[in-house]
Amino acid sequence: xxxxxxxxxxxxxxxxxxxxxxxxxxxxxxxxxxxxxxxxxxxxxxxxxxxxxxxxxxxxxxxxxxxxxxxxxxxxxxxxxxxxxxxxxxxxxxxxxxxxxxxxxxxxxxxxxxxxxxxxxxxxxxxxxxxxxxxxxxxxxxxxxxxxxxxxxxxxxxxxxxxxxxxxxxxxxxxxxxxxxxxxxxxxxxxxxxxxxxxxxxxxxxxxxxxxxxxxxxxxxxxxxxxxxxxxxxxxxxxx
Amino acid sequence: xxxxxxxxxxxxxxxxxxxxxxxxxxxxxxxxxxxxxxxxxxxxxxxxxxxxxxxxxxxxxxxxxxxxxxxxxxxxxxxxxxxxxxxxxxxxxxxxxxxxxxxxxxxxxxxxxxxxxxxxxxxxxxxxxxxxxxxxxxxxxxxxxxxxxxxxxxxxxxxxxxxxxxxxxxxxxxxxxxxxxxxxxxxxxxxxxxxxxxxxxxxxxxxxxxxxxxxxxxxxxxxxxxxxxxxxxxxxxxxx
DNA sequence: GAGTGGTCTAGACCACCAA
DNA sequence: TGGTGGTCTAGACCACTCA
Numbered sequence: 001x002x003x004x005x006x007x008x009x010x011x012x013x014x015x016x017x018x019x020x021x022x023x024x025x026x027x028x029x030x031x032x033x034x035x036x037x038x039x040x041x042x043x044x045x046x047x048x049x050x051x052x053x054x055x056x057x058x059x060x061x062x063x064x065x066x067x068x069x070x071x072x073x074x075x076x077x078x079x080x081x082x083x084x085x086x087x088x089x090x091x092x093x094x095x096x097x098x099x100x101x102x103x104x105x106x107x108x109x110x111x112x113x114x115x116x117x118x119x120x121x122x123x124x125x126x127x128x129x130x131x132x133x134x135x136x137x138x139x140x141x142x143x144x145x146x147x148x149x150x151x152x153x154x155x156x157x158x159x160x161x162x163x164x165x166x167x168x169x170x171x172x173x174x175x176x177x178x179x180x181x182x183x184x185x186x187x188x189x190x191x192x193x194x195x196x197x198x199x200x201x202x203x204x205x206x207x208x209x210x211x212x213x214x215x216x217x218x219x220x221x222x223x224x225x226x227x228x229x230x231x232x233x234x235x236x237x238x239x240x
Numbered sequence: 241x242x243x244x245x246x247x248x249x250x251x252x253x254x255x256x257x258x259x260x261x262x263x264x265x266x267x268x269x270x271x272x273x274x275x276x277x278x279x280x281x282x283x284x285x286x287x288x289x290x291x292x293x294x295x296x297x298x299x300x301x302x303x304x305x306x307x308x309x310x311x312x313x314x315x316x317x318x319x320x321x322x323x324x325x326x327x328x329x330x331x332x333x334x335x336x337x338x339x340x341x342x343x344x345x346x347x348x349x350x351x352x353x354x355x356x357x358x359x360x361x362x363x364x365x366x367x368x369x370x371x372x373x374x375x376x377x378x379x380x381x382x383x384x385x386x387x388x389x390x391x392x393x394x395x396x397x398x399x400x401x402x403x404x405x406x407x408x409x410x411x412x413x414x415x416x417x418x419x420x421x422x423x424x425x426x427x428x429x430x431x432x433x434x435x436x437x438x439x440x441x442x443x444x445x446x447x448x449x450x451x452x453x454x455x456x457x458x459x460x461x462x463x464x465x466x467x468x469x470x471x472x473x474x475x476x477x478x479x480x
Numbered sequence: 481g482a483g484t485g486g487t488c489t490a491g492a493c494c495a496c497c498a499a
Numbered sequence: 500t501g502g503t504g505g506t507c508t509a510g511a512c513c514a515c516t517c518a
Contacts, residue, residue: 006514008487034503045489050504058298060480066504067496084479181479186470187427187445205427205445210474230426234450237477239324239421240300246495248506274484285508290485306485307515 013042014052021061021072022216028074028171032062035070061179061216074177075167084167084181084211087140087228088236095135099164102129102197104156106148113145113223116212124148130164131197132226138198139233144224150176166222176221178213185209185235194227207235253282254292261301261312262456268314268411272302275310301419301456314417315407324407324421324451327468328476329374338373339404342437344396346388353385353463356452364388370404371437372466378438379473384464390416406462416461418453425449425475434467447475 017032026032035053039046053070056062060083063071075083082097089095104126111121119125125145132140144166146154153173162169170176188208195202207228215221228235257272266272275293279286293310296302300323303311315323322337329335344366351361359365365385372380384406386394393413402409410416428448435442447468455461468475 010487036503047490048488051487053504064504065497067498067502069503086477086479179480183477183479185425185447185475185477186473187447187468188470189443189445203429203443205429207425207427207447228427230428233426235425237326237423237425239326239423240419250506276484287509288507291506293485304485305516307483307517309484 009044010048010051010055013038013044013049014055016042017052017056018061018216024175026072027175028072028177029076030072031069032072059179072177074171075165076171081165084178084213086235086237087233089134090232090234098133098136100131100133101156101159101164102131104128104154104159107145109145109147116223117145117147117220119147126151126154128154128159130159132164134233139229141194141197141227142224143226144222146222150174150221170221176215178215178221181211181213183209183211188227190227198227198229200229204229206230209235249284250288250291250295253278253284253289254295256282257292257296258301258456264415266312267415268312268417269316270312271309272312299419312417313419314411315405316411321405324418324453326475326477327380327473330472330474335375338376340371340373340378341396341399341404342369342371344368344394344399347385349385349387356463357385357387357460359387366391366394368399370399372404374473379469381434381437381467382464383466384462386462390414390461410461416455418455418461421451421453423449423451428467430467438467438469440469444469446470449475 017038020026032038033041035046035049038049042049053062053064057064057070060073063073065071073080075081107125107127108122109117109119109125113125114121114123126148128142128144128146130142130144131138132142151170151174154169158169158173159166162172167178170178186208188206190198190200190202190204190206192202194206195204207230209226209228211224211226212220213222257278260266272278273281275286275289278289282289293302293304297304297310300313303313305311313320315321347365347367348362349357349359349365353365354361354363366388368382368384368386370382370384371378372382391410391414394409398409398413399406402412407418410418426448428446430438430440430442430444430446432442434446435444447470449466449468451464451466452460453462
């Protein structure tokens with residue numbers, strides 16, 4: 001026999017719901033139909049829809065609100081802002097996050113980044129450089145690369161308008177919602193240029209965070225490299 | 241009114257099962273009773289037990305095996321060995337992991353570590369130092385601190401016997417299973433002593449990984465600090 | 481074939497929310 | 500008060516494992 005590709009009903013339902021998310025039937029922040037409605041639409045029981053939504057909720061793709069309904073996850077809510085930022089102050093203090101845009105230019109994708117973004121080497125990209133400041137002190141030098149084709153209209157003015165909240169901007173302006181990220185961390189020494197930007201001595205150890213972010217359907221959409229000063233901050237990670 | 245501590249039935253069942261794990265009724269690797277048996281024992285339906293076990297399985301505390309039963313998770317299985325090791329070769333190659341024990345001594349807990357382990361400053365601890373080698377090259381300098389009270393009998397000989405698989409040793413010798421860890425990462429410069437141990441130049445940037453591991457009931461049991469060379473390796477992390 | 485976990489259903493009731 | 504998600508039950512059937 002060939003492979004008997006068995007897939008549970010609820011997985012198929014989950015895939016169908018994901019399809020609707022990809023197609024944009026319900027945008028970020030919007031309510032999706034109730035479990036009963038979806039059950040009727042797909043001709044399955046409410047419990048099966050529930051299990052499908054359970055998984056989507058576990059993956060932070062969707063948010064349940066008891067008594068109200070189920071909503072497409074967004075990076076705009078206060079509670080999940082900075083969802084992907086793992087850098088924490090060593091003394092546990094709350095702190096103000098500020099950012100200073102350094103540049104926003106069109107460029108051609110170098111091969112290593114192109115591979116990560118699943119685009120052709122040399123194709124058009126938007127390259128953004130910025131400085132992140134915690135409580136007024138420069139802490140992170142960020143370089144962000146976006147495929148130009150999907151991110152039309154991204155420019156310095158708009159980034160400033162969103163005060164550096166890139167994921168909120170992607171959602172609001174382009175309807176692109178980031179679902180998950182992969183990060184690769186190493187320790188590097190600051191070279192002269194970076195040292196100048198972060199106002200520290202050349203050779204200072206920095207935490208290098210390379211991140212690729214994915215939208216629905218595991219499509220890579222953003223590459224970024226953050227160089228972080230970890231004198232009074234650390235990267236916090238929970239392993240299960 | 242006071243707080244109306246409502247707790248769903250399945251959460252209570254989950255807590256009861258966790259209690260049995262803490263008490264050691266079923267050791268690491270052992271099968272727990274079937275869903276039907278547990279349902280009968282607790283006087284609830286099988287579906288309710290199922291939901292409790294679902295959560296335990298999602299937290300990697302328990303492992304389901306279709307057609308066989310549900311088992312207490314262990315660090316001894318091939319599939320989950322090195323579950324907490326996020327360091328990956330940059331070129332994606334598989335590699336041999338080797339380790340060289342440097343020392344294993346009794347000591348007194350310094351205040352910062354004592355706080356993390358929820359024990360008194362100055363109480364007895366076991367301190368282990370070792371070198372991890374990937375494909376023969378020294379890559380990580382590890383310092384491990386354990387509360388001596390709970391880890392009686394840990395010594396160099398036994399560590400060697402388990403070939404450096406600490407978590408396997410804790411389980412087998414002491415019945416202590418680590419459920420989750422918290423890691424704090426920073427970038428640091430190698431001082432002279434560390435540089436010598438890892439055979440590199442003083443000042444080289446290293447990834448510092450401070451880890452606290454917890455057993456059932458969120459009890460901290462192990463502190464460790466790993467200093468990692470990240471020339472041809474990186475720390476891989478998935479964000480959702 | 482007996483026993484286990486995995487899926488699916490149908491229906492009841494509860495807790496929460498908004499109008 | 501009606502609609503939503505959240506819990507709980509009971510029972511049917513499927514897929515997998517092992518003796």
